[in-house]
Amino acid sequence: MEYGYQATGSLGSVTVKLYQSVNATFDPTDQMLDSQTITPAPNTSATASFARPTQLAPDSRYLLVVADPLNTISEANENNNMQVVAATSINITSLSERTFVSTDEIELRATVRGAQPGTRVLWTVEGKDAAANVAGFPTDFVTTTDDAGVATFRFTPSNNPNLVSDRHTRWTRGSYAANRPLAFDVTAKVTIDGTELTAGLSRTSLGPLSQDETDRLRQEYYDYRIPVPERADVISSLGGGYNRGNYRVQLSDGLDTRYKAILTAYRGQAVTVTVNGRQYDTTIPADASITITSGYRCPQRNKAAGSLYPNSLHTRGRALDLAPNPVSVTINVNGRPTRVVLPLHQTLYPALYAAARRQGRALAEAGNDPVPVGDTRENHIHVQW
Numbered sequence: 380m381e382y383g384y385q386a387t388g389s390l391g392s393v394t395v396k397l398y399q400s401v402n403a404t405f406d407p408t409d410q411m412l413d414s415q416t417i418t419p420a421p422n423t424s425a426t427a428s429f430a431r432p433t434q435l436a437p438d439s440r441y442l443l444v445v446a447d448p449l450n451t452i453s454e455a456n457e458n459n460n461m462q463v464v465a466a467t468s469i470n471i472t473s474l475s476e477r478t479f480v481s482t483d484e485i486e487l488r489a490t491v492r493g494a495q496p497g498t499r500v501l502w503t504v505e506g507k508d509a510a511a512n513v514a515g516f517p518t519d520f521v522t523t524t525d526d527a528g529v530a531t532f533r534f535t536p537s538n539n540p541n542l543v544s545d546r547h548t549r550w551t552r553g554s555y556a557a558n559r560p561l562a563f564d565v566t567a568k569v570t571i572d573g574t575e576l577t578a579g580l581s582r583t584s585l586g587p588l589s590q591d592e593t594d595r596l597r598q599e600y601y602d603y604r605i606p607v608p609e610r611a612d613v614i615s616s617l618g619g620g621y622n623r624g625n626y627r628v629q630l631s632d633g634l635d636t637r638y639k640a641i642l643t644a645y646r647g648q649a650v651t652v653t654v655n656g657r658q659y660d661t662t663i664p665a666d667a668s669i670t671i672t673s674g675y676r677c678p679q680r681n682k683a684a685g686s687l688y689p690n691s692l693h694t695r696g697r698a699l700d701l702a703p704n705p706v707s708v709t710i711n712v713n714g715r716p717t718r719v720v721l722p723l724h725q726t727l728y729p730a731l732y733a734a735a736r737r738q739g740r741a742l743a744e745a746g747n748d749p750v751p752v753g754d755t756r757e758n759h760i761h762v763q764w
């Protein structure tokens with residue numbers, strides 16, 4: 380970046396500084412980028428130069444070459460000590476979304492200053508975190524600037540076949556821990572007057588471009604090739620047994636209201652109990668409780684838990700596994716109040732099954748295997764809707 384100067388008489392050494400500025404006027408708030416000392420020969424004109432800066436503040440539109448900025452040299456004209464140069468710069472100025480699933484299209488824009496429309500801007504995407512070590516993302520992908528100096532770049536992570544196969548293999552083995560996020564850094568590169576300028580998304584406040592917890596969960600559905608839920612369908616964890624997933628977010632199609640309805644239908648249900656060979660009528664007491672052994676499961680957890688069905692309704696928030704807890708009732712036996720523990724398989728499981736059936740399809744299971752209701756192997760009632 381050349382500048383010219385003219386020495387009248389003998390000046391000795393002169394300090395010349397390079398500043399970046401939001402306007403074409405020098406003032407003390409302008410940031411100095413470089414400094415040099417020149418010693419003009421008396422009564423001559425000559426040129427000198429600064430290296431063109433490669434990183435400028437986004438709002439710096441001008442470079443100012445200022446001789447003797449502190450006015451230490453007395454001159455006939457103090458007002459001709461500055462040369463203004465339009466700054467050349469590239470900055471990433473927009474990002475369509477910070478979080479995503481791999482099939483989403485991500486759009487970035489770079490603004491180039493000091494170059495003609497149609498200038499080539501080269502984009503490179505680098506995988507980070509769960510995308511680190513996956514090759515094949517765009518490298519030096521060419522776009523051009525429009526009349527406003529803006530170059531627009533779009534990419535869809537799953538257009539990279541290496542990522543697709545990585546997701547369908549490495550991330551579908553089942554896990555009891557949350558998946559790490561897919562993340563990217565993106566750089567844009569331009570060459571102006573022989574100088575290469577680069578801008579990185581990670582050097583802006585637009586990013587980071589990294590999956591949030593909701594999209595880490597949604598990504599699992601893509602990985603298992605099952606329908607990906609909308610972001611709006613992912614809710615904060617309902618806690619306890621409702622969420623047996625790996626995240627603080629989950630799906631729920633009425634898990635809590637269905638559970639409460641089942642509990643209400645279970646309590647007060649008429650049952651018979653046998654004492655000393657005689658049957659007595661009683662009801663499931665109001666303090667009877669039901670443990671949720673499983674509710675929502677994210678696909679990775681569902682696989683890790685031994686389910687053979689990636690599309691199990693547990694992964695949609697539309698199934699509960701419920702187990703009755705031991706409870707006792709007081710029965711009048713020959714006029715004497717007698718405490719009787721209600722039998723688990725003979726009484727409690729069938730009562731729970733009857734209550735669950737009113738909310739959807741229900742069956743008794745021993746682990747992942749269906750068994751007849753009342754069978755001593757059952758360890759929960761699965762209900763789905």
Ligand SMILES: [Zn+2]
Pocket residue numbers: 673693698699700761762
């Ligand atoms: Zn189940």
